[in-house]
Amino acid sequence: QVQLVESGGGLVQPGGSLRLSCAASGRIGSIGSFNIMTWYRQAPGKQRELVADITSGGITTYVDSVKGRFTISRDNAKNTVYLQMNSLKPEDTAVYSCKVQGVLRTGVPFVSWGQGTQVTVSS
Numbered sequence: 001q002v003q004l005v006e007s008g009g010g011l012v013q014p015g016g017s018l019r020l021s022c023a024a025s026g027r028i029g030s031i032g033s034f035n036i037m038t039w040y041r042q043a044p045g046k047q048r049e050l051v052a053d054i055t056s057g058g059i060t061t062y063v064d065s066v067k068g069r070f071t072i073s074r075d076n077a078k079n080t081v082y083l084q085m086n087s088l089k090p091e092d093t094a095v096y097s098c099k100v101q102g103v104l105r106t107g108v109p110f111v112s113w114g115q116g117t118q119v120t121v122s123s
Helices: none
Strands: 002-007 010-012 018-026 031-042 049-054 060-062 070-075 080-085 094-104 109-113 117-121
Touching: 002 094, 002 109, 018 031, 018 094, 018 117, 031 070, 031 080, 049 070, 049 080, 060 070, 080 094
Parallel strands: 010 117
Antiparallel strands: 002 018, 018 080, 031 049, 031 094, 049 060, 070 080, 094 109, 094 117
């Protein structure tokens, strides 16, 4: 089983920056490949939304509201996906979670979720 652990959340003033990390741990040796790595967020009273994702080939997509401010990247050697968040706005306040879709060495696909990290943008 693969666990995902997010870190890097916190309280930041509007216009500030944070870098979130999501590292995979556990039975890494059972993993054949990490395919799509995704960041989601959910603000109080709102539906969860996809913020950004990145494929194994490095192709990225972003929700319109973060384009030009957020950057998703991955370090395959460390089994980690990052979300660099710049020019943060109060409306970015949410719990941010990562999700990884991959394939085990047995050929069985899997999906793992992290527990989430709180990002609060406030003066």
